Amino acid sequence: MPTPAKPTRLTPVHSELATMLAQCGLKVTRPRLAVLKIFKNSTHPISVQEVAAALPSLPTIQASPPINSVTIYRVIDSFRQKGLIREVNLRHGHLDYEIIEHLDDHHHIVCTSCGLVEDFYGCGATSLIRTAIKNSRNFATVNEHTVELFGLCRKCISL
Amino acid sequence: MPTPAKPTRLTPVHSELATMLAQCGLKVTRPRLAVLKIFKNSTHPISVQEVAAALPSLPTIQASPPINSVTIYRVIDSFRQKGLIREVNLRHGHLDYEIIEHLDDHHHIVCTSCGLVEDFYGCGATSLIRTAIKNSRNFATVNEHTVELFGLCRKCISL
DNA sequence: ATTCTAAATGCAAGTTAGTTGCAACAAGTA
DNA sequence: TACTTGTTGCAACTAACTTGCATTTAGAAT
Structure with missing residues:
Protein backbone atom coordinates (compact mmCIF):
# COMPACT_ATOMS: atom_id res chain seq x y z
CA MET A 1 0.00 0.00 0.00
CA PRO A 2 1.54 3.29 -1.13
CA THR A 3 2.07 6.02 1.43
CA PRO A 4 -0.64 8.66 0.93
CA ALA A 5 0.61 12.15 0.10
CA LYS A 6 0.99 14.17 3.27
CA PRO A 7 -1.80 16.78 3.44
CA THR A 8 -0.41 20.30 3.28
CA ARG A 9 -1.94 23.24 5.11
CA LEU A 10 -1.37 25.62 2.24
CA THR A 11 -3.61 25.77 -0.80
CA PRO A 12 -1.72 25.85 -4.15
CA VAL A 13 -2.17 29.59 -4.59
CA HIS A 14 -1.01 30.17 -1.04
CA SER A 15 2.10 28.17 -1.61
CA GLU A 16 2.91 30.20 -4.72
CA LEU A 17 2.50 33.49 -2.87
CA ALA A 18 4.28 32.12 0.18
CA THR A 19 7.23 31.13 -1.97
CA MET A 20 7.45 34.62 -3.42
CA LEU A 21 7.60 36.06 0.08
CA ALA A 22 10.07 33.53 1.39
CA GLN A 23 12.37 33.96 -1.58
CA CYS A 24 12.94 37.59 -0.75
CA GLY A 25 13.42 37.03 2.94
CA LEU A 26 10.02 38.10 4.18
CA LYS A 27 8.18 36.06 6.76
CA VAL A 28 4.98 34.51 5.47
CA THR A 29 2.13 36.17 7.34
CA ARG A 30 -1.58 36.59 6.83
CA PRO A 31 -1.38 40.33 6.03
CA ARG A 32 1.44 39.81 3.53
CA LEU A 33 -0.28 36.93 1.76
CA ALA A 34 -3.45 38.99 1.53
CA VAL A 35 -1.83 42.15 0.19
CA LEU A 36 0.27 40.16 -2.26
CA LYS A 37 -2.86 38.43 -3.50
CA ILE A 38 -4.52 41.81 -4.10
CA PHE A 39 -1.56 42.88 -6.23
CA LYS A 40 -1.61 39.55 -8.08
CA ASN A 41 -5.30 39.94 -8.85
CA SER A 42 -5.09 43.54 -9.95
CA THR A 43 -4.83 44.25 -13.65
CA HIS A 44 -3.39 47.73 -13.18
CA PRO A 45 -1.39 49.76 -10.65
CA ILE A 46 -3.29 50.54 -7.43
CA SER A 47 -2.86 52.90 -4.50
CA VAL A 48 -2.46 52.09 -0.80
CA GLN A 49 -6.08 53.10 -0.33
CA GLU A 50 -7.25 50.77 -3.07
CA VAL A 51 -5.37 47.88 -1.47
CA ALA A 52 -7.04 48.68 1.84
CA ALA A 53 -10.44 48.81 0.19
CA ALA A 54 -9.92 45.50 -1.64
CA LEU A 55 -8.69 43.49 1.35
CA PRO A 56 -12.08 42.87 3.02
CA SER A 57 -13.27 41.03 -0.08
CA LEU A 58 -10.72 38.25 0.41
CA PRO A 59 -12.20 35.14 2.06
CA THR A 60 -9.20 34.72 4.34
CA ILE A 61 -9.69 38.24 5.64
CA GLN A 62 -13.44 37.98 6.01
CA ALA A 63 -12.92 34.94 8.19
CA SER A 64 -10.68 36.76 10.68
CA PRO A 65 -10.09 40.23 12.12
CA PRO A 66 -9.45 42.99 9.57
CA ILE A 67 -5.92 44.12 8.82
CA ASN A 68 -4.77 47.30 10.49
CA SER A 69 -4.01 50.16 8.12
CA VAL A 70 -0.59 50.67 9.69
CA THR A 71 0.22 47.11 8.69
CA ILE A 72 -0.85 47.77 5.11
CA TYR A 73 1.57 50.67 4.87
CA ARG A 74 4.37 48.57 6.34
CA VAL A 75 3.64 45.56 4.15
CA ILE A 76 3.60 47.65 0.98
CA ASP A 77 6.82 49.33 2.00
CA SER A 78 8.51 45.99 2.63
CA PHE A 79 7.34 44.72 -0.78
CA ARG A 80 8.76 47.83 -2.42
CA GLN A 81 12.08 47.48 -0.62
CA LYS A 82 12.38 43.85 -1.68
CA GLY A 83 11.49 44.59 -5.28
CA LEU A 84 8.21 42.66 -5.32
CA ILE A 85 6.31 45.75 -6.39
CA ARG A 86 7.21 49.03 -8.04
CA GLU A 87 5.94 52.55 -7.58
CA VAL A 88 4.37 54.26 -10.59
CA ASN A 89 3.08 57.79 -11.07
CA LEU A 90 0.14 57.91 -13.43
CA ARG A 91 -0.69 61.50 -12.44
CA HIS A 92 -3.80 60.46 -10.62
CA GLY A 93 -2.82 62.65 -7.69
CA HIS A 94 -1.11 59.89 -5.69
CA LEU A 95 1.38 57.08 -6.19
CA ASP A 96 0.31 53.64 -7.33
CA TYR A 97 1.99 50.26 -6.98
CA GLU A 98 2.07 47.20 -9.19
CA ILE A 99 3.60 43.78 -8.96
CA ILE A 100 6.85 43.20 -10.84
CA GLU A 101 6.20 40.07 -12.83
CA MET B 1 16.05 117.76 -24.26
CA PRO B 2 15.11 114.11 -24.98
CA THR B 3 12.20 112.61 -23.12
CA PRO B 4 13.62 110.33 -20.41
CA ALA B 5 12.62 106.71 -20.70
CA LYS B 6 9.53 106.06 -18.69
CA PRO B 7 10.50 104.21 -15.53
CA THR B 8 8.92 100.78 -15.41
CA ARG B 9 7.85 99.17 -12.20
CA LEU B 10 9.00 95.76 -13.26
CA THR B 11 12.63 94.68 -13.26
CA PRO B 12 13.68 92.78 -16.39
CA VAL B 13 13.46 89.41 -14.68
CA HIS B 14 10.04 90.29 -13.37
CA SER B 15 8.84 91.18 -16.79
CA GLU B 16 10.08 87.86 -18.17
CA LEU B 17 8.30 85.90 -15.46
CA ALA B 18 5.24 88.13 -15.74
CA THR B 19 5.05 87.44 -19.45
CA MET B 20 5.15 83.70 -18.86
CA LEU B 21 2.22 83.99 -16.47
CA ALA B 22 0.22 86.32 -18.67
CA GLN B 23 0.75 84.15 -21.73
CA CYS B 24 -1.05 81.25 -20.11
CA GLY B 25 -3.89 83.31 -18.77
CA LEU B 26 -2.76 83.62 -15.16
CA LYS B 27 -2.92 86.95 -13.39
CA VAL B 28 0.47 88.32 -12.41
CA THR B 29 0.59 88.28 -8.62
CA ARG B 30 3.31 88.40 -6.01
CA PRO B 31 2.91 84.73 -4.93
CA ARG B 32 2.98 83.49 -8.54
CA LEU B 33 6.02 85.55 -9.47
CA ALA B 34 7.81 84.29 -6.39
CA VAL B 35 7.01 80.60 -6.90
CA LEU B 36 7.84 80.82 -10.60
CA LYS B 37 11.17 82.39 -9.73
CA ILE B 38 11.95 79.51 -7.36
CA PHE B 39 11.29 77.03 -10.17
CA LYS B 40 13.39 79.11 -12.58
CA ASN B 41 16.28 79.16 -10.12
CA SER B 42 16.14 75.48 -9.29
CA THR B 43 18.50 73.15 -11.12
CA HIS B 44 16.44 70.05 -10.37
CA PRO B 45 12.84 69.03 -9.60
CA ILE B 46 11.61 70.19 -6.19
CA SER B 47 8.69 69.36 -3.91
CA VAL B 48 5.94 71.64 -2.62
CA GLN B 49 7.74 71.68 0.72
CA GLU B 50 11.00 72.73 -0.89
CA VAL B 51 9.26 75.57 -2.68
CA ALA B 52 7.78 76.70 0.62
CA ALA B 53 11.19 76.53 2.29
CA ALA B 54 12.90 78.47 -0.50
CA LEU B 55 10.39 81.31 -0.70
CA PRO B 56 11.53 83.27 2.37
CA SER B 57 14.96 83.72 0.81
CA LEU B 58 13.54 85.85 -2.03
CA PRO B 59 14.01 89.60 -1.43
CA THR B 60 10.49 90.40 -2.58
CA ILE B 61 9.10 88.01 -0.01
CA GLN B 62 11.35 89.13 2.80
CA ALA B 63 10.11 92.67 2.26
CA SER B 64 6.45 91.73 2.74
CA PRO B 65 4.27 89.23 4.60
CA PRO B 66 5.07 85.56 3.99
CA ILE B 67 3.05 83.56 1.48
CA ASN B 68 0.38 81.31 2.93
CA SER B 69 0.95 77.60 2.36
CA VAL B 70 -2.55 77.20 0.93
CA THR B 71 -1.57 79.70 -1.73
CA ILE B 72 1.58 77.72 -2.56
CA TYR B 73 -0.49 74.60 -3.20
CA ARG B 74 -2.90 76.55 -5.36
CA VAL B 75 -0.19 78.34 -7.31
CA ILE B 76 1.66 75.10 -8.03
CA ASP B 77 -1.57 73.44 -9.09
CA SER B 78 -2.40 76.32 -11.44
CA PHE B 79 1.11 76.10 -12.96
CA ARG B 80 0.66 72.38 -13.50
CA GLN B 81 -2.75 72.84 -15.10
CA LYS B 82 -1.37 75.47 -17.46
CA GLY B 83 1.63 73.38 -18.40
CA LEU B 84 4.25 75.68 -16.89
CA ILE B 85 5.59 72.87 -14.71
CA ARG B 86 5.44 69.10 -14.79
CA GLU B 87 5.19 66.51 -12.07
CA VAL B 88 8.02 63.97 -11.76
CA ASN B 89 8.45 60.95 -9.51
CA LEU B 90 12.07 60.39 -8.57
CA ARG B 91 11.12 57.87 -5.88
CA HIS B 92 12.07 60.23 -3.12
CA GLY B 93 8.82 59.46 -1.31
CA HIS B 94 6.88 62.40 -2.72
CA LEU B 95 6.20 64.11 -6.04
CA ASP B 96 8.49 66.82 -7.38
CA TYR B 97 7.87 69.56 -9.90
CA GLU B 98 10.09 71.21 -12.47
CA ILE B 99 9.66 73.99 -14.96
CA ILE B 100 8.98 72.97 -18.58
CA GLU B 101 11.53 74.95 -20.56
C1' DA C 1 7.52 18.77 19.95
C1' DT C 2 9.27 22.75 22.61
C1' DT C 3 11.67 26.75 23.23
C1' DC C 4 13.66 30.86 21.69
C1' DT C 5 14.34 35.20 19.25
C1' DA C 6 13.88 38.51 15.93
C1' DA C 7 10.47 40.22 13.18
C1' DA C 8 5.77 41.51 12.40
C1' DT C 9 1.40 43.17 13.96
C1' DG C 10 -2.11 46.05 16.28
C1' DC C 11 -3.37 49.83 18.97
C1' DA C 12 -3.32 54.57 20.38
C1' DA C 13 -1.68 58.83 19.79
C1' DG C 14 0.52 62.19 17.17
C1' DT C 15 2.21 64.67 13.11
C1' DT C 16 1.96 66.56 8.72
C1' DA C 17 0.24 67.18 4.10
C1' DG C 18 -3.29 68.80 1.78
C1' DT C 19 -8.38 70.58 1.36
C1' DT C 20 -12.49 73.56 1.84
C1' DG C 21 -15.43 77.56 2.67
C1' DC C 22 -15.57 82.15 3.07
C1' DA C 23 -14.39 86.98 3.54
C1' DA C 24 -11.09 90.44 2.01
C1' DC C 25 -8.30 91.95 -1.59
C1' DA C 26 -6.19 93.10 -6.02
C1' DA C 27 -5.19 92.42 -11.20
C1' DG C 28 -6.87 93.47 -15.39
C1' DT C 29 -10.39 95.80 -18.02
C1' DA C 30 -13.83 99.12 -19.36
C1' DT D 1 -11.84 105.56 -11.50
C1' DA D 2 -14.85 101.99 -10.76
C1' DC D 3 -16.02 97.34 -11.68
C1' DT D 4 -15.67 92.35 -11.95
C1' DT D 5 -13.63 88.22 -11.54
C1' DG D 6 -9.91 85.64 -10.09
C1' DT D 7 -6.67 85.31 -6.25
C1' DT D 8 -5.21 85.29 -1.57
C1' DG D 9 -5.24 84.52 3.51
C1' DC D 10 -7.29 82.67 7.43
C1' DA D 11 -9.33 79.14 10.21
C1' DA D 12 -11.01 74.90 10.55
C1' DC D 13 -11.03 70.48 8.93
C1' DT D 14 -9.93 65.86 6.82
C1' DA D 15 -7.20 62.30 5.57
C1' DA D 16 -2.72 60.30 4.87
C1' DC D 17 0.86 58.64 7.01
C1' DT D 18 4.16 57.95 11.11
C1' DT D 19 5.88 56.62 15.68
C1' DG D 20 6.40 54.18 20.07
C1' DC D 21 5.31 50.41 22.51
C1' DA D 22 3.22 46.13 24.06
C1' DT D 23 1.81 41.72 22.18
C1' DT D 24 2.03 38.06 19.10
C1' DT D 25 3.97 34.89 15.85
C1' DA D 26 7.00 32.81 12.02
C1' DG D 27 10.90 30.38 11.48
C1' DA D 28 14.97 28.44 13.36
C1' DA D 29 17.39 26.08 17.03
C1' DT D 30 17.15 22.64 20.44
Whole structure:
Protein backbone atom coordinates (compact mmCIF):
# COMPACT_ATOMS: atom_id res chain seq x y z
CA MET A 1 0.00 0.00 0.00
CA PRO A 2 1.54 3.29 -1.13
CA THR A 3 2.07 6.02 1.43
CA PRO A 4 -0.64 8.66 0.93
CA ALA A 5 0.61 12.15 0.10
CA LYS A 6 0.99 14.17 3.27
CA PRO A 7 -1.80 16.78 3.44
CA THR A 8 -0.41 20.30 3.28
CA ARG A 9 -1.94 23.24 5.11
CA LEU A 10 -1.37 25.62 2.24
CA THR A 11 -3.61 25.77 -0.80
CA PRO A 12 -1.72 25.85 -4.15
CA VAL A 13 -2.17 29.59 -4.59
CA HIS A 14 -1.01 30.17 -1.04
CA SER A 15 2.10 28.17 -1.61
CA GLU A 16 2.91 30.20 -4.72
CA LEU A 17 2.50 33.49 -2.87
CA ALA A 18 4.28 32.12 0.18
CA THR A 19 7.23 31.13 -1.97
CA MET A 20 7.45 34.62 -3.42
CA LEU A 21 7.60 36.06 0.08
CA ALA A 22 10.07 33.53 1.39
CA GLN A 23 12.37 33.96 -1.58
CA CYS A 24 12.94 37.59 -0.75
CA GLY A 25 13.42 37.03 2.94
CA LEU A 26 10.02 38.10 4.18
CA LYS A 27 8.18 36.06 6.76
CA VAL A 28 4.98 34.51 5.47
CA THR A 29 2.13 36.17 7.34
CA ARG A 30 -1.58 36.59 6.83
CA PRO A 31 -1.38 40.33 6.03
CA ARG A 32 1.44 39.81 3.53
CA LEU A 33 -0.28 36.93 1.76
CA ALA A 34 -3.45 38.99 1.53
CA VAL A 35 -1.83 42.15 0.19
CA LEU A 36 0.27 40.16 -2.26
CA LYS A 37 -2.86 38.43 -3.50
CA ILE A 38 -4.52 41.81 -4.10
CA PHE A 39 -1.56 42.88 -6.23
CA LYS A 40 -1.61 39.55 -8.08
CA ASN A 41 -5.30 39.94 -8.85
CA SER A 42 -5.09 43.54 -9.95
CA THR A 43 -4.83 44.25 -13.65
CA HIS A 44 -3.39 47.73 -13.18
CA PRO A 45 -1.39 49.76 -10.65
CA ILE A 46 -3.29 50.54 -7.43
CA SER A 47 -2.86 52.90 -4.50
CA VAL A 48 -2.46 52.09 -0.80
CA GLN A 49 -6.08 53.10 -0.33
CA GLU A 50 -7.25 50.77 -3.07
CA VAL A 51 -5.37 47.88 -1.47
CA ALA A 52 -7.04 48.68 1.84
CA ALA A 53 -10.44 48.81 0.19
CA ALA A 54 -9.92 45.50 -1.64
CA LEU A 55 -8.69 43.49 1.35
CA PRO A 56 -12.08 42.87 3.02
CA SER A 57 -13.27 41.03 -0.08
CA LEU A 58 -10.72 38.25 0.41
CA PRO A 59 -12.20 35.14 2.06
CA THR A 60 -9.20 34.72 4.34
CA ILE A 61 -9.69 38.24 5.64
CA GLN A 62 -13.44 37.98 6.01
CA ALA A 63 -12.92 34.94 8.19
CA SER A 64 -10.68 36.76 10.68
CA PRO A 65 -10.09 40.23 12.12
CA PRO A 66 -9.45 42.99 9.57
CA ILE A 67 -5.92 44.12 8.82
CA ASN A 68 -4.77 47.30 10.49
CA SER A 69 -4.01 50.16 8.12
CA VAL A 70 -0.59 50.67 9.69
CA THR A 71 0.22 47.11 8.69
CA ILE A 72 -0.85 47.77 5.11
CA TYR A 73 1.57 50.67 4.87
CA ARG A 74 4.37 48.57 6.34
CA VAL A 75 3.64 45.56 4.15
CA ILE A 76 3.60 47.65 0.98
CA ASP A 77 6.82 49.33 2.00
CA SER A 78 8.51 45.99 2.63
CA PHE A 79 7.34 44.72 -0.78
CA ARG A 80 8.76 47.83 -2.42
CA GLN A 81 12.08 47.48 -0.62
CA LYS A 82 12.38 43.85 -1.68
CA GLY A 83 11.49 44.59 -5.28
CA LEU A 84 8.21 42.66 -5.32
CA ILE A 85 6.31 45.75 -6.39
CA ARG A 86 7.21 49.03 -8.04
CA GLU A 87 5.94 52.55 -7.58
CA VAL A 88 4.37 54.26 -10.59
CA ASN A 89 3.08 57.79 -11.07
CA LEU A 90 0.14 57.91 -13.43
CA ARG A 91 -0.69 61.50 -12.44
CA HIS A 92 -3.80 60.46 -10.62
CA GLY A 93 -2.82 62.65 -7.69
CA HIS A 94 -1.11 59.89 -5.69
CA LEU A 95 1.38 57.08 -6.19
CA ASP A 96 0.31 53.64 -7.33
CA TYR A 97 1.99 50.26 -6.98
CA GLU A 98 2.07 47.20 -9.19
CA ILE A 99 3.60 43.78 -8.96
CA ILE A 100 6.85 43.20 -10.84
CA GLU A 101 6.20 40.07 -12.83
CA HIS A 102 9.67 39.32 -14.13
CA LEU A 103 12.39 41.66 -15.27
CA ASP A 104 9.71 43.03 -17.48
CA ASP A 105 9.78 46.03 -19.72
CA HIS A 106 6.27 47.03 -18.77
CA HIS A 107 4.85 50.55 -19.05
CA HIS A 108 1.62 52.53 -19.29
CA ILE A 109 -0.32 54.91 -21.47
CA VAL A 110 -2.62 57.13 -19.43
CA CYS A 111 -5.50 59.29 -20.63
CA THR A 112 -5.04 62.74 -19.10
CA SER A 113 -8.75 63.38 -19.38
CA CYS A 114 -10.46 60.29 -17.95
CA GLY A 115 -7.53 58.49 -16.32
CA LEU A 116 -7.82 55.29 -18.39
CA VAL A 117 -4.67 53.16 -18.14
CA GLU A 118 -3.41 50.74 -20.79
CA ASP A 119 -0.24 48.67 -20.71
CA PHE A 120 2.45 48.41 -23.29
CA TYR A 121 5.61 46.35 -23.37
CA GLY A 122 9.06 46.80 -24.78
CA CYS A 123 10.18 50.41 -24.69
CA GLY A 124 13.61 49.64 -26.09
CA ALA A 125 15.37 51.48 -23.32
CA THR A 126 18.50 49.38 -23.38
CA SER A 127 20.27 51.45 -26.01
CA LEU A 128 19.04 54.63 -24.35
CA ILE A 129 20.45 53.44 -21.04
CA ARG A 130 23.80 52.64 -22.63
CA THR A 131 24.21 56.09 -24.11
CA ALA A 132 22.89 57.77 -20.96
CA ILE A 133 25.55 56.07 -18.86
CA LYS A 134 28.23 56.88 -21.43
CA ASN A 135 27.32 60.56 -21.34
CA SER A 136 26.89 60.75 -17.59
CA ARG A 137 29.62 62.12 -15.37
CA ASN A 138 28.25 60.55 -12.20
CA PHE A 139 26.40 57.37 -13.00
CA ALA A 140 27.77 53.87 -13.26
CA THR A 141 24.78 51.56 -13.56
CA VAL A 142 21.06 51.67 -14.33
CA ASN A 143 18.96 48.86 -12.87
CA GLU A 144 15.48 50.14 -13.48
CA HIS A 145 13.60 52.58 -15.62
CA THR A 146 10.13 54.00 -15.97
CA VAL A 147 8.41 55.14 -19.13
CA GLU A 148 4.88 56.51 -19.03
CA LEU A 149 3.00 58.06 -21.94
CA PHE A 150 0.24 60.62 -21.41
CA GLY A 151 -2.35 61.38 -24.05
CA LEU A 152 -6.02 61.12 -24.90
CA CYS A 153 -8.04 57.97 -25.41
CA ARG A 154 -10.39 57.66 -28.39
CA LYS A 155 -13.45 58.36 -26.27
CA CYS A 156 -12.07 61.57 -24.76
CA ILE A 157 -10.58 62.93 -27.95
CA SER A 158 -14.02 62.91 -29.58
CA LEU A 159 -15.74 64.75 -26.75
CA MET B 1 16.05 117.76 -24.26
CA PRO B 2 15.11 114.11 -24.98
CA THR B 3 12.20 112.61 -23.12
CA PRO B 4 13.62 110.33 -20.41
CA ALA B 5 12.62 106.71 -20.70
CA LYS B 6 9.53 106.06 -18.69
CA PRO B 7 10.50 104.21 -15.53
CA THR B 8 8.92 100.78 -15.41
CA ARG B 9 7.85 99.17 -12.20
CA LEU B 10 9.00 95.76 -13.26
CA THR B 11 12.63 94.68 -13.26
CA PRO B 12 13.68 92.78 -16.39
CA VAL B 13 13.46 89.41 -14.68
CA HIS B 14 10.04 90.29 -13.37
CA SER B 15 8.84 91.18 -16.79
CA GLU B 16 10.08 87.86 -18.17
CA LEU B 17 8.30 85.90 -15.46
CA ALA B 18 5.24 88.13 -15.74
CA THR B 19 5.05 87.44 -19.45
CA MET B 20 5.15 83.70 -18.86
CA LEU B 21 2.22 83.99 -16.47
CA ALA B 22 0.22 86.32 -18.67
CA GLN B 23 0.75 84.15 -21.73
CA CYS B 24 -1.05 81.25 -20.11
CA GLY B 25 -3.89 83.31 -18.77
CA LEU B 26 -2.76 83.62 -15.16
CA LYS B 27 -2.92 86.95 -13.39
CA VAL B 28 0.47 88.32 -12.41
CA THR B 29 0.59 88.28 -8.62
CA ARG B 30 3.31 88.40 -6.01
CA PRO B 31 2.91 84.73 -4.93
CA ARG B 32 2.98 83.49 -8.54
CA LEU B 33 6.02 85.55 -9.47
CA ALA B 34 7.81 84.29 -6.39
CA VAL B 35 7.01 80.60 -6.90
CA LEU B 36 7.84 80.82 -10.60
CA LYS B 37 11.17 82.39 -9.73
CA ILE B 38 11.95 79.51 -7.36
CA PHE B 39 11.29 77.03 -10.17
CA LYS B 40 13.39 79.11 -12.58
CA ASN B 41 16.28 79.16 -10.12
CA SER B 42 16.14 75.48 -9.29
CA THR B 43 18.50 73.15 -11.12
CA HIS B 44 16.44 70.05 -10.37
CA PRO B 45 12.84 69.03 -9.60
CA ILE B 46 11.61 70.19 -6.19
CA SER B 47 8.69 69.36 -3.91
CA VAL B 48 5.94 71.64 -2.62
CA GLN B 49 7.74 71.68 0.72
CA GLU B 50 11.00 72.73 -0.89
CA VAL B 51 9.26 75.57 -2.68
CA ALA B 52 7.78 76.70 0.62
CA ALA B 53 11.19 76.53 2.29
CA ALA B 54 12.90 78.47 -0.50
CA LEU B 55 10.39 81.31 -0.70
CA PRO B 56 11.53 83.27 2.37
CA SER B 57 14.96 83.72 0.81
CA LEU B 58 13.54 85.85 -2.03
CA PRO B 59 14.01 89.60 -1.43
CA THR B 60 10.49 90.40 -2.58
CA ILE B 61 9.10 88.01 -0.01
CA GLN B 62 11.35 89.13 2.80
CA ALA B 63 10.11 92.67 2.26
CA SER B 64 6.45 91.73 2.74
CA PRO B 65 4.27 89.23 4.60
CA PRO B 66 5.07 85.56 3.99
CA ILE B 67 3.05 83.56 1.48
CA ASN B 68 0.38 81.31 2.93
CA SER B 69 0.95 77.60 2.36
CA VAL B 70 -2.55 77.20 0.93
CA THR B 71 -1.57 79.70 -1.73
CA ILE B 72 1.58 77.72 -2.56
CA TYR B 73 -0.49 74.60 -3.20
CA ARG B 74 -2.90 76.55 -5.36
CA VAL B 75 -0.19 78.34 -7.31
CA ILE B 76 1.66 75.10 -8.03
CA ASP B 77 -1.57 73.44 -9.09
CA SER B 78 -2.40 76.32 -11.44
CA PHE B 79 1.11 76.10 -12.96
CA ARG B 80 0.66 72.38 -13.50
CA GLN B 81 -2.75 72.84 -15.10
CA LYS B 82 -1.37 75.47 -17.46
CA GLY B 83 1.63 73.38 -18.40
CA LEU B 84 4.25 75.68 -16.89
CA ILE B 85 5.59 72.87 -14.71
CA ARG B 86 5.44 69.10 -14.79
CA GLU B 87 5.19 66.51 -12.07
CA VAL B 88 8.02 63.97 -11.76
CA ASN B 89 8.45 60.95 -9.51
CA LEU B 90 12.07 60.39 -8.57
CA ARG B 91 11.12 57.87 -5.88
CA HIS B 92 12.07 60.23 -3.12
CA GLY B 93 8.82 59.46 -1.31
CA HIS B 94 6.88 62.40 -2.72
CA LEU B 95 6.20 64.11 -6.04
CA ASP B 96 8.49 66.82 -7.38
CA TYR B 97 7.87 69.56 -9.90
CA GLU B 98 10.09 71.21 -12.47
CA ILE B 99 9.66 73.99 -14.96
CA ILE B 100 8.98 72.97 -18.58
CA GLU B 101 11.53 74.95 -20.56
CA HIS B 102 10.34 74.29 -24.08
CA LEU B 103 8.86 71.21 -25.63
CA ASP B 104 11.91 69.54 -24.26
CA ASP B 105 12.80 65.90 -24.16
CA HIS B 106 14.22 66.19 -20.68
CA HIS B 107 14.61 63.30 -18.23
CA HIS B 108 16.49 62.15 -15.13
CA ILE B 109 18.83 59.50 -13.80
CA VAL B 110 18.39 58.96 -10.07
CA CYS B 111 20.71 57.16 -7.66
CA THR B 112 18.58 54.75 -5.65
CA SER B 113 21.10 54.86 -2.83
CA CYS B 114 21.84 58.54 -2.24
CA GLY B 115 19.12 60.23 -4.28
CA LEU B 116 21.48 62.12 -6.61
CA VAL B 117 19.68 63.43 -9.69
CA GLU B 118 21.28 64.06 -13.08
CA ASP B 119 19.58 65.23 -16.26
CA PHE B 120 19.70 63.74 -19.69
CA TYR B 121 18.12 64.83 -22.93
CA GLY B 122 16.74 63.07 -25.96
CA CYS B 123 15.17 59.76 -25.09
CA GLY B 124 14.09 59.03 -28.64
CA ALA B 125 10.53 58.34 -27.61
CA THR B 126 8.95 59.47 -30.86
CA SER B 127 9.22 56.12 -32.57
CA LEU B 128 8.18 54.36 -29.39
CA ILE B 129 5.10 56.58 -29.18
CA ARG B 130 4.21 55.84 -32.80
CA THR B 131 4.28 52.07 -32.30
CA ALA B 132 2.53 52.32 -28.94
CA ILE B 133 -0.39 54.16 -30.52
CA LYS B 134 -0.48 51.75 -33.43
CA ASN B 135 -0.71 48.78 -31.06
CA SER B 136 -3.18 50.41 -28.70
CA ARG B 137 -6.88 49.64 -28.88
CA ASN B 138 -7.93 52.71 -26.92
CA PHE B 139 -5.45 55.48 -27.44
CA ALA B 140 -5.42 58.12 -30.14
CA THR B 141 -2.74 60.64 -29.19
CA VAL B 142 0.24 60.99 -26.87
CA ASN B 143 1.15 64.53 -25.86
CA GLU B 144 3.63 63.91 -23.11
CA HIS B 145 5.91 61.23 -21.78
CA THR B 146 8.16 60.59 -18.82
CA VAL B 147 11.34 58.54 -18.77
CA GLU B 148 13.31 58.13 -15.57
CA LEU B 149 16.31 55.87 -15.04
CA PHE B 150 17.20 54.46 -11.63
CA GLY B 151 20.64 53.15 -10.81
CA LEU B 152 23.74 53.75 -8.73
CA CYS B 153 26.12 56.68 -8.96
CA ARG B 154 29.88 56.11 -8.99
CA LYS B 155 30.21 57.09 -5.35
CA CYS B 156 27.54 54.71 -4.10
CA ILE B 157 28.56 51.77 -6.25
CA SER B 158 32.00 51.75 -4.63
CA LEU B 159 30.68 51.81 -1.06
C1' DA C 1 7.52 18.77 19.95
C1' DT C 2 9.27 22.75 22.61
C1' DT C 3 11.67 26.75 23.23
C1' DC C 4 13.66 30.86 21.69
C1' DT C 5 14.34 35.20 19.25
C1' DA C 6 13.88 38.51 15.93
C1' DA C 7 10.47 40.22 13.18
C1' DA C 8 5.77 41.51 12.40
C1' DT C 9 1.40 43.17 13.96
C1' DG C 10 -2.11 46.05 16.28
C1' DC C 11 -3.37 49.83 18.97
C1' DA C 12 -3.32 54.57 20.38
C1' DA C 13 -1.68 58.83 19.79
C1' DG C 14 0.52 62.19 17.17
C1' DT C 15 2.21 64.67 13.11
C1' DT C 16 1.96 66.56 8.72
C1' DA C 17 0.24 67.18 4.10
C1' DG C 18 -3.29 68.80 1.78
C1' DT C 19 -8.38 70.58 1.36
C1' DT C 20 -12.49 73.56 1.84
C1' DG C 21 -15.43 77.56 2.67
C1' DC C 22 -15.57 82.15 3.07
C1' DA C 23 -14.39 86.98 3.54
C1' DA C 24 -11.09 90.44 2.01
C1' DC C 25 -8.30 91.95 -1.59
C1' DA C 26 -6.19 93.10 -6.02
C1' DA C 27 -5.19 92.42 -11.20
C1' DG C 28 -6.87 93.47 -15.39
C1' DT C 29 -10.39 95.80 -18.02
C1' DA C 30 -13.83 99.12 -19.36
C1' DT D 1 -11.84 105.56 -11.50
C1' DA D 2 -14.85 101.99 -10.76
C1' DC D 3 -16.02 97.34 -11.68
C1' DT D 4 -15.67 92.35 -11.95
C1' DT D 5 -13.63 88.22 -11.54
C1' DG D 6 -9.91 85.64 -10.09
C1' DT D 7 -6.67 85.31 -6.25
C1' DT D 8 -5.21 85.29 -1.57
C1' DG D 9 -5.24 84.52 3.51
C1' DC D 10 -7.29 82.67 7.43
C1' DA D 11 -9.33 79.14 10.21
C1' DA D 12 -11.01 74.90 10.55
C1' DC D 13 -11.03 70.48 8.93
C1' DT D 14 -9.93 65.86 6.82
C1' DA D 15 -7.20 62.30 5.57
C1' DA D 16 -2.72 60.30 4.87
C1' DC D 17 0.86 58.64 7.01
C1' DT D 18 4.16 57.95 11.11
C1' DT D 19 5.88 56.62 15.68
C1' DG D 20 6.40 54.18 20.07
C1' DC D 21 5.31 50.41 22.51
C1' DA D 22 3.22 46.13 24.06
C1' DT D 23 1.81 41.72 22.18
C1' DT D 24 2.03 38.06 19.10
C1' DT D 25 3.97 34.89 15.85
C1' DA D 26 7.00 32.81 12.02
C1' DG D 27 10.90 30.38 11.48
C1' DA D 28 14.97 28.44 13.36
C1' DA D 29 17.39 26.08 17.03
C1' DT D 30 17.15 22.64 20.44
